[in-house]
Every structure is written in structure tokens, then in C-alpha cells.
Amino acid sequence: MAEVMFQPIAARPAPVKTEGFVPWVRRNLFGNLPSSVATVVFLAVALWLLPGLLNWALAKAVFATSFQQCQEARGVGACWGVVAEKYRLIIFGRYPFEDQWRPLVATAAMVALLVASCVRLFWKPWLVLLWLAVLALFFALMFGGFAGMEYVDTDRWGGLPLTMLLATLSIVLAFPLSIAVALGRRSNMPAIKTVCVLYIELIRGVPLISVLFMASFMFPLFMPPGTSIDVLLRVLVGITLFAAAYMAEIVRGGLQAIPKGQQEAADTLGLSYWQTQRKIILPQALAMVVPGIMNNFISIFKDTSLVTIVSLYELTGAMGLALNSDADWRPFKIEAYLFIAAIYFVFCFSMSRYSLWIEKRLSVSKTR
Amino acid sequence: MTAKAVPPKRRDWSLRSRAVRAVLYQLLALGLIALAVWFLAHNTLENMRVRGIQSGFDFLTQPAGFDIGERPVPYEALDAYWRAFLIGVLNTLRVAIVGIVLTTILGTLLGIGRFSRNALVRGLCYAYVEVFRNVPVLLQLLMWYLLLVEALPLPAEPISLFKLFYLSNGGISYPVPVWGLGQALAGAGALAGLLLGWLWARRARRLFEQTGQPRPVLLPAVGMVVAGALLGWLVGGAPTAWNVPEPGGFAIEGGSSLTPEFLAVLLGLTLYTASFVAEVVRAGIASVPHGQGEAAGALGLSKGQQMRLVTLPQALRVIIPPMTNQYLNLTKNSSLAVAIGYPDVVSIANTAINQTGRAVECIAVIMAVYLTTSLGTSALMNWYNKRAAIKER
Numbered sequence: 088m089a090e091v092m093f094q095p096i097a098a099r100p101a102p103v104k105t106e107g108f109v110p111w112v113r114r115n116l117f118g119n120l121p122s123s124v125a126t127v128v129f130l131a132v133a134l135w136l137l138p139g140l141l142n143w144a145l146a147k148a149v150f151a152t153s154f155q156q157c158q159e160a161r162g163v164g165a166c167w168g169v170v171a172e173k174y175r176l177i178i179f180g181r182y183p184f185e186d187q188w189r190p191l192v193a194t195a196a197m198v199a200l201l202v203a204s205c206v207r208l209f210w211k212p213w214l215v216l217l218w219l220a221v222l223a224l225f226f227a228l229m230f231g232g233f234a235g236m237e238y239v240d241t242d243r244w245g246g247l248p249l250t251m252l253l254a255t256l257s258i259v260l261a262f263p264l265s266i267a268v269a270l271g272r273r274s275n276m277p278a279i280k281t282v283c284v285l286y287i288e289l290i291r292g293v294p295l296i297s298v299l300f301m302a303s304f305m306f307p308l309f310m311p312p313g314t315s316i317d318v319l320l321r322v323l324v325g326i327t328l329f330a331a332a333y334m335a336e337i338v339r340g341g342l343q344a345i346p347k348g349q350q351e352a353a354d355t356l357g358l359s360y361w362q363t364q365r366k367i368i369l370p371q372a373l374a375m376v377v378p379g380i381m382n383n384f385i386s387i388f389k390d391t392s393l394v395t396i397v398s399l400y401e402l403t404g405a406m407g408l409a410l411n412s413d414a415d416w417r418p419f420k421i422e423a424y425l426f427i428a429a430i431y432f433v434f435c436f437s438m439s440r441y442s443l444w445i446e447k448r449l450s451v452s453k454t455r
Numbered sequence: 456m457t458a459k460a461v462p463p464k465r466r467d468w469s470l471r472s473r474a475v476r477a478v479l480y481q482l483l484a485l486g487l488i489a490l491a492v493w494f495l496a497h498n499t500l501e502n503m504r505v506r507g508i509q510s511g512f513d514f515l516t517q518p519a520g521f522d523i524g525e526r527p528v529p530y531e532a533l534d535a536y537w538r539a540f541l542i543g544v545l546n547t548l549r550v551a552i553v554g555i556v557l558t559t560i561l562g563t564l565l566g567i568g569r570f571s572r573n574a575l576v577r578g579l580c581y582a583y584v585e586v587f588r589n590v591p592v593l594l595q596l597l598m599w600y601l602l603l604v605e606a607l608p609l610p611a612e613p614i615s616l617f618k619l620f621y622l623s624n625g626g627i628s629y630p631v632p633v634w635g636l637g638q639a640l641a642g643a644g645a646l647a648g649l650l651l652g653w654l655w656a657r658r659a660r661r662l663f664e665q666t667g668q669p670r671p672v673l674l675p676a677v678g679m680v681v682a683g684a685l686l687g688w689l690v691g692g693a694p695t696a697w698n699v700p701e702p703g704g705f706a707i708e709g710g711s712s713l714t715p716e717f718l719a720v721l722l723g724l725t726l727y728t729a730s731f732v733a734e735v736v737r738a739g740i741a742s743v744p745h746g747q748g749e750a751a752g753a754l755g756l757s758k759g760q761q762m763r764l765v766t767l768p769q770a771l772r773v774i775i776p777p778m779t780n781q782y783l784n785l786t787k788n789s790s791l792a793v794a795i796g797y798p799d800v801v802s803i804a805n806t807a808i809n810q811t812g813r814a815v816e817c818i819a820v821i822m823a824v825y826l827t828t829s830l831g832t833s834a835l836m837n838w839y840n841k842r843a844a845i846k847e848r
Contacts, residue, residue, distance in 0.1 A: 115574035122573040129575045278481035282488060289822075292829040294787035296801055297821045304814035308499045389591040396794055403594055421605070424598045428590045435589035 154415040161418065169410070169419040170426045176409035177427060180245015180400045186237060190248040193228040196221050197251050205441055218259070225252065241319040245400035245408070247430070249319075253401065254388040257326040258334075262380075264327070265334035266373075270364060272339055283335075290332035295390050298325045303397040322394050330387050337379035341372035374449065381442035385435050392431075402427050499815070514811050515540070521806055523798045525714055536807060543803035544824055550717060550799065551786040551828070554724045558785060559778075561725060562732025569737045580733065587730035593791050596723035600795040603715040610706045621700055621707050628700035628712040637691030644687025645680050652676030716797035720789060728785045735781060739774035740766065771843045779836035783829050790825070800824050 104110050117123040147164030149156045150171065157166035170177075179187045200221040203209045209217075229248065232238035244252075271283035290298070302325030303318065310316060345368055353363040395404030406427050410420050468475060503510055515537040522532045527545045530538055568580035587595070604624050608614060613623035621628040632638055652675070659670040688694075700707050743766050751765040792799040804817040811817075 115572070118572045122571075125571075125573045126575055129579070276477050276481045278485050282484065289826070292826040293822045294790040294801070294825060296790045296793065297818060297825065300801075300805070300808075300814075300818055300821070304808060305499075305818060308502045308815070309495045310502075311498050312501050312505050385589075389589075392591040392593045393791070395593075396791075403591070403597075418605075421598065421601055424594065424601065428594055428598070431591055431594065432586070432589045436585060439585075439589065 157419055166419040166422050169416050169422050173409045177406045178246045180405035181243045183239060189228045193225045194248045194251055196224055241317050246405040247402050249401040250391050253326060253391040257323060257330050258384050258387055260327045261331035261334050264331040265338050268335040269338035269342060273342055287332045287335055290329055295329050295393055296396060298329045299393060299397045322399055334383050337376050337383060341376035344375055345372055378442045378446040385438050508812055512816055514813055525798050539803050540820060543798060543800035547789055547799040550720050551789050554721055554785050555782050557725045558728040558732055562729040563736050565729060565733035566736025584730045584733050587726055592723060592727040592788050593794060595727055596719055596791055596795055599722045600719035603719050613702055613707060621702060625706060626712050626714045628707045630697045630699040631711045633696040633698050635694050637688050637694035640687035640691035641684045644683035648680035648683025652679045716795055719795055720792045720797045724785050724788055728781055731781050735774055735777045739770040742773045743769045775840045775843055779833055782832055786828055
């Protein structure tokens with residue numbers, strides 16, 4: 088009989104480390120051969136491009152507001168001095184220089200209002216009143232003409248305040264219109280349905296610029312002879328009609344997503360058509376389409392840049408105005424473009440983040 | 456609300472009947488709309504009379520009197536307005552079609568890149584999408600145009616690529632074959648090859664359905680097209696004459712070229728729309744459950760087959776409708792070419808409005824052109840969507 092010796096089993100190896108930096112790099116950058124090749128290629132390209140880019144944007148860039156220095160650095164470094172020199176013209180357009188605190192306060196109030204509207208705490212009936220108050224404040228500050236403030240006509244408005252005004256007001260005005268059109272499109276009455284479908288498809292089939300051309304060339308012909316409407320108002324009407332057609336389709340999507348049982352239950356309870364829509368259908372449908380409306384707002388915010396083609400100087404137009412009139416600074420337009428691109432980006436990106444967040448919030452109630 | 460509320464036999468003419476009220480509401484709405492249209496039309500006619508504006512489309516046959524820098528078909532300044540509009544339409548279609556093809560390729564790559572196992576690829580695709588879709592497309596067009604015109608050298612000293620392609624602020628010049636019998640026959644041969652390839656693909660599918668034996672389709676078809684083109688070229692005498700561009704004193708002579716305006720519009724539209732297409736593709740692929748790919752793998756399909764036969768056909772269903780929207784957006788956004796002077800239909804119409812004052816007519820032309828293209832594109836995509844949709848019994 089062989090003697091049985093106690094032989095301990097060798098300890099198991101420690102588990103492979105799957106957390107932390109090195110395993111992450113191994114998994115995500117060098118997972119397999121193609122992945123490793125891609126990583127190496129991208130790093131090589133970055134090493135090749137980045138120094139030049141950083142040199143241009145920072146190291147060799149001119150931050151002083153002197154166009155002589157900028158001229159010397161041309162082709163080597165960026166001229167951010169153009170932004171420092173012209174930012175008031177770019178942001179506020181042709182608004183009288185000494186009074187530019189007014190559009191500043193007005194825009195700040197508008198931004199604050201928009202941010203507040205995004206917070207759930209403020210989703211109360213009095214939010215509508217707040218909107219009216221802020222809009223009144225906005226126009227009062229922009230127009231002036233009281234309390235020692237000089238009257239400023241709309242043709243001198245420009246820059247960021249104009250962008251904000253066009254985007255916000257057109258969406259706010261388009262909202263009720265789009266609900267009406269969306270309900271009309273789902274109505275059983277053939278005439279009303281046809282009119283709504285025609286409106287939606289006609290507007291969605293043509294580019295915004297043609298609607299703006301209409302606003303700028305044809306609206307004056309539409310009005311009774313002798314009356315003239317402000318170009319800002321005409322463009323605002325044009326953008327509103329445009330935005331409403333797109334929003335109507337978004338709202339329709341929400342309406343279609345409501346189960347038929349809701350409508351039938353409301354019928355059983357004896358609610359009238361408008362009661363059903365107001366108390367049962369719309370609250371559910373609209374909550375569902377908040378992200379879609381948010382995306383529509385983003386695209387309208389970007390599309391306001393088109394009004395520069397019909398001579399309204401919002402952010403893009405104001406930048407052109409600021410630089411085209413000044414031969415010294417005109418060569419550095421690309422830096423100014425990057426500046427306003429950054430402004431647009433900050434606004435649109437934060438709105439799209441919010442839209443994503445609210446989409447998640449809305450689906451929370453559905454997952455269990 | 457619905458018609459079933461009305462008893463079918465009895466006619467109820469009281470105001471309480473939903474059917475009667477529906478008719479009344481519709482008459483009221485139509486009446487209001489007719490009133491509004493009449494009001495606007497009356498004002499327009501009155502205004503035109505007061506201001507002495509002529510109306511009607513007769514101006515289309517009058518000489519336009521302005522030159523167009525970019526013309527796919529012959530045009531001179533003294534040609535009629537309708538010809539100028541035709542060139543505008545052709546320019547719009549040219550940039551839109553090329554843009555749609557390029558944006559589909561780039562957007563699909565970016566969308567698939569979001570699923571890469573490589574974090575750098577994922578991150579770069581994400582960054583691309585966020586940067587390009589959050590800056591207005593007009594701004595991007597203006598920036599590209601500025602870059603192309605300012606950053607590139609003068610045509611006198613262009614950047615040369617193999618002495619065949621020249622890049623300057625006058626655009627890109629590239630060699631083209633001298634058109635002749637050989638090229639025409641090569642084109643005809645390629646067409647014939649395409650037809651043969653299509654017949655082969657049909658036969659291959661029939662054989663596959665009968666016998667279960669897969670047959671190669673893509674390679675033989677490509678071979679047929681190439682062989683057809685080659686044969687036609689040889690029969691035509693194998694011409695090798697090329698029209699190669701050469702830098703002259705002021706401009707680049709010879710060859711064919713793309714203007715900076717066209718390039719700026721194309722670049723701007725493609726890069727902007729690609730960011731949206733990427734999101735569409737990403738959402739489409741993400742909508743196919745993982746189990747589908749895993750089940751295909753369990754059946755023994757290779758990675759490529761899984762993607763081609765199982766995942767993509769299902770993703771396409773989700774992708775096609777929003778993709779149609781993006782194509783339409785690209786086409787409509789091509790109207791922004793007016794801002795940088797690319798002679799698209801809006802730009803021509805704008806000039807025509809300034810010259811003739813016929814705003815109503817010119818805007819009607821713009822709208823008609825875009826409505827036709829939009830409806831045409833959506834009809835085409837609807838047909839394709841029907842092919843890709845679930846076949847339900």
C-alpha cells in the first residue's frame with residue numbers, strides 16, 4: 088500500500104483583471120488586429136496634425152486686438168484678436184453701441200426663461216404668465232422709448248438677441264398652430280383634413296429659404312395697399328408657418344401613439360370632442376413628443392441663420408456685417424466664423440443633451 | 456365624433472346631429488379660407504396694379520441677359536429665362552444627387568463606426584456627429600467656401616497631384632478622356648454588361664431557390680460590366696487620348712474642372728447631412744435585437760453573412776423612412792447655395808426677381824421645382840421601402 092501523502096492543490100491563479108485603465112486600453116484600443124491597426128493609424132495622424140493645429144490655434148495665435156500683429160502671424164497663427172475687437176458688433180449687430188446693455192439683459196432674461204422652462208419644478212400653469220412677462224420685458228428693453236431709453240427700431244436689431252427672438256417666438260407661436268393642424272389632419276371631416284394635409288405637405292416640400300423669399304417679396308403684396316409690415320414681423324410669420332408644419336407632424340406622431348382605448352373610454356364617459364382632446368388625448372400625446380419638439384427647436388434655432396439671406400442681421404449676418412465693412416480685419420473671417428460656430432454649438436449641444444435627458448426621464452415611467 | 460354615432464336610416468337634420476354639424480364646420484372653415492385667399496389675391500392684384508408690376512409667365516421666353524458661371528448645358532446671356540431656370544434646376548439636381556451618394560457612404564461608415572470595438576473610432580464618430588450637426592449648415596457652407604477661396608493658392612501656382620489633378624482657388628481640375636467612338640462603344644458595352652449581370656443575378660437566385668446551392672453574383676456581374684466596357688473600347692480602336700489640364704499664366708487650361716462654389720456646397724451639405732445619416736444608421740442597427748445576430752451565428756453564418764443577410768435587412772426597415780427625410784433635407788438645403796453664389800435654381804430665381812420684379816412667378820417656380828423633387832424622391836423611397844418592409848400574410 089502506497090503511502091498517501093498530503094499534497095495541497097496549487098493555488099488558483101488570480102482572476103484576470105478586467106477593471107482599471109490597462110485592461111480598458113487592451114480591450115478598447117488593442118482588442119484585435121484591425122482594432123490595433125486603427126489605433127496606431129489614428130495616433131499617428133493625431134501626432135502629425137495636432138502640433139500644427141495647436142500651434143495655429145494657441146501657441147502662435149494673436150490674442151491682441153492689433154491687426155498689424157495679426158497680419159504678421161497670417162498663415163502661421165490664428166488671429167483671435169478679431170473676436171476681441173469685434174465681439175460687440177458680432178453679438179449685438181447694429182444696435183446702438185451705448186445701449187447694448189439692453190439686448191444683453193433681454194437675451195439673458197430669455198435664456199434664463201428657457202432654462203427655467205426646462206426644469207420640472209416650473210412646469211406649472213403660471214409658467215405661461217412668466218413667458219408673457221419675459222417676452223414683454225424683452226420687447227420693452229429692445230424697443231425702448233420710455234424711462235429715458237432711446238427708441239430703437241427693429242431694423243437696427245441684430246446678432247444673438249435676434250437669433251433668440253426668432254427661434255423662441257416662432258416655436259412658441261407655432262405650437263398652438265401645430266396642435267390645431269395635427270388634430271385637423273386626424274379629423275374625420277374630409278375638407279378640414281385635406282386643407283391640413285395640403286398645408287403640411289406643401290410647407291415640408293419646399294426649403295425654408297423659399298418661404299423666407301415669400302415673406303420678404305410677396306407678403307408686402309398680400310397686404311392692403313398703403314399698409315406696410317415690418318420685415319422682422321414678416322420673417323417671423325414665415326418661420327412660424329414653416330416650423331408649425333414640421334411640429335404638426337411631430338404632434339401627430341404623439342397622437343397616433345395614444346391607444347384607441349383612451350378615445351373610446353372618453354366617449355363612454357360622455358366627454359365631448361374638445362373635452363376628450365383637452366383632458367385625455369393631448370396631455371398624454373404632448374408629454375410623449377417633448378423630445379421631438381425640442382429637436383424641432385434646435386433645427387429652427389440653426390435655421391434662423393438663413394434670415395441673413397433676406398437682410399436681417401442675426402448672428403451670422405451680424406458677423407458678416409462686422410467684418411465685411413472693415414478691410415483691416417476682413418482677412419480674419421475664418422476665426423470669426425469659428426467664434427459664432429462655437430456659440431451655435433454651445434446652444435444646440437446643450438439643448439440636444441437636455442432632449443436626450445428628458446427622453447430618458449419619460450421612458451422611466453414606462454419601464455418597470 | 457365618428458359616423459357610427461349617427462343612426463344609418465333616419466335623417467336627422469337637427470343641429471345636434473354630429474353629421475350635420477360636421478358639414479357646417481367644414482363649410483365654415485372652407486368659407487373662411489376662401490375669404491382669406493380672396494383677400495390676399497385681391498390685395499396682390501390691387502398692389503400690382505398700383506405699382507405697375509406686370510404678371511404672368513410670359514417673361515420666361517424673354518432673353519435673360521445675365522451670364523451663369525456654371526452650366527451643364529450650353530447657355531448664353533441672351534438665351535431665354537426658361538433656359539436659365541433649366542440650368543438652375545440641373546445645377547440643383549447635380550449637387551443634390553452627388554451629395555446624396557456621398558453622404559450615404561460617409562454617414563453609413565460613421566454610423567457603423569459608433570459600434571466599433573475600438574474606442575478611438577467610436578469616440579471620433581461621436582465627436583464628428585455632435586460637432587457637425589450642431590452648427591448651422593449655412594455657416595458650414597460659408598466656412599468651406601471661404602477656406603476653398605482663401606486658403607488655396609492662385610490658379611497660376613496650383614497644388615499639383617501627379618501633374619494630372621490641380622487644386623487652386625479656382626477649383627479642382629482633372630483630366631477627361633477625349634470623347635470619341637471608342638468611349639461611346641465602351642459605354643454601350645458597359646451597359647450591355649450591366650444587363651447581362653442583372654440576368655445572371657436573376658438566374659443565380661432562381662437556381663439558389665431550386666437547389667439551395669449559392670452561386671457567386673457580385674464578382675461575375677462586375678466582370679461582365681468590365682469586360683463589356685473593355686470590348687467596346689477595343690472595338691472602337693482603343694483610343695487613349697486624354698484632355699489633361701495644364702497650369703497656364705492665369706488659369707488652368709484644358710481638362711475638366713469643378714468650381715469652388717460647387718465644391719463648397721457639396722462639402723458643406725455632405726458633411727452636415729452625413730452627421731444626421733450616421734445617427735439614422737446607428738439607430739437602425741441598434742434597433743435589431745442582439746439575439747438575431749447570435750441566432751444567425753448559431754446557424755453557422757459567418758460574421759459577414761450575419762450582417763448582410765440578417766441584421767442589415769431588418770435595420771433597413773427602420774432606416775429607410777428617416778433616411779428619405781435626410782435626402783429630402785439635403786436637396787432642400789442645397790437652396791442655401793444662393794448664399795455663396797452657386798447658380799442653383801434659387802439663385803437664378805433671385806436674380807430673375809431682381810431683374811423682372813415678378814416675385815410671385817419666380818417663387819412659384821422655386822416651389823414647383825422643390826415640390827416635384829421632394830415628391831419624386833419620396834415616391835422612389837416609398838417604393839424601395841415597400842420592397843424592404845416585412846412581408847406580412
